[in-house]
Ligand SMILES: CC(=O)SCCNC(=O)CCNC(=O)[C@H](O)C(C)(C)COP(=O)(O)OP(=O)(O)OC[C@H]1O[C@@H](n2cnc3c(N)ncnc32)[C@H](O)[C@@H]1OP(=O)(O)O
């Protein structure tokens with residue numbers, strides 16, 4: 001047996017959802033650069049789920065459905081109020097999404113119609129879960145979702161309790177477009193492995209959220225901000241990064257399993273960070289990020305991934321650091337659910353092999369003789 005450690009380079013399945021070829025990322029054949037500049041998150045959600053861009057009427061309907069399903073069951077809100085306040089919001093999201101299944105009568109209905117409805121329901125409710133917990137842990141009442149604000153706008157409204165600026169909505173919307181899908185990344189793979197057993201969509205998404213949480217995957221965006229805060233000033237960058245490299249620590253937000261010459265999403269986030277920093281009149285995080293970007297390339301030949309500049313973007317939007325990965329999930333739910341539906345439509349159990357390297361020919365010794 002030859003082992004591909006971390007399954008590097010292994011083509012595990014076929015998919016029509018997103019592709020990475022020669023460093024170019026496309027969703028359903030549309031270049032991410034075009035989508036980032038011209039589409040909206042809701043449009044991208046439709047594209048990922050249905051394989052084509054929506055008509056105006058279809059997009060209006062999706063907006064309405066997302067608004068209609070955004071509220072949480074009261075019983076879940078009550079449970080969330082009893083959660084410990086100091087836990088990570090990704091743990092809350094994982095638990096709350098798993099709980100949602102208990103209150104969805106069609107949780108175990110695996111028809112394609114039910115799965116499409118569940119994809120919308122999950123997408124609609126995740127921002128409400130994130131923002132409800134963000135407020136509950138501060139001793140505040142959750143803000144009920146408000147129809148008509150759009151997905152990104154409603155998230156910011158529920159987080160802060162006031163209607164957001166157009167600049168903030170546009171920036172978050174673009175970040176959501178950029179995070180919506182990414183071929184067979186670890187969390188999507190987790191979702192597809194779970195679906196491969198014919199388990200339900202909530203189980204698959206719970207697994208995916210768990211996989212996204214890790215700092216080698218979605219959790220890196222929070223760690224990028226932790227690094228920026230730890231460094232704190234431009235003059236401490238060189239020594240801190242050098243010390244991390246000497247200690248063989250990973251520099252968070254750099255490197256990628258697939259992109260060896262840069263992540264096409266990073267340039268959009270870098271530009272957003274630049275613009276937001278200027279609007280804020282505080283360019284420290286952006287300036288530090290640019291310097292780290294240059295330094296890590298000079299020292300290690302590594303380029304930033306999607307998580308690097310998203311950290312300063314979210315910070316400029318006033319979002320607490322531990323909500324960065326939940327925001328990633330709030331976008332990637334569209335990709336995950338598209339992959340779950342694709343897996344059901346052409347399923348085969350996903351079950352690779354392991355090369356056994358443990359002990360052999362052991363003789364059993366009864367317990368009283370050990
Ligand atoms: C949304 C996303 O999931 S994007 C990725 C988010 N994760 C991060 O930003 C965490 C930091 N990055 C990493 O840990 C890695 O680059 C990963 C997990 C993204 C990819 O991992 P792999 O494909 O397994 O690459 P691997 O870890 O084998 O790295 C190859 C070499 O580059 C080095 N390297 C890779 N990334 C980094 C990094 N961020 N900092 C320092 N060195 C790095 C490794 O140490 C290794 O060096 P070596 O050959 O001298 O041992």
Ligand SMILES: O=C([O-])CC(=O)C(=O)O
Pocket residue numbers: 181182184185186217257258305306
């Ligand atoms: O594809 C990956 O391995 C990680 C990634 O960039 C993503 O999920 O967006």
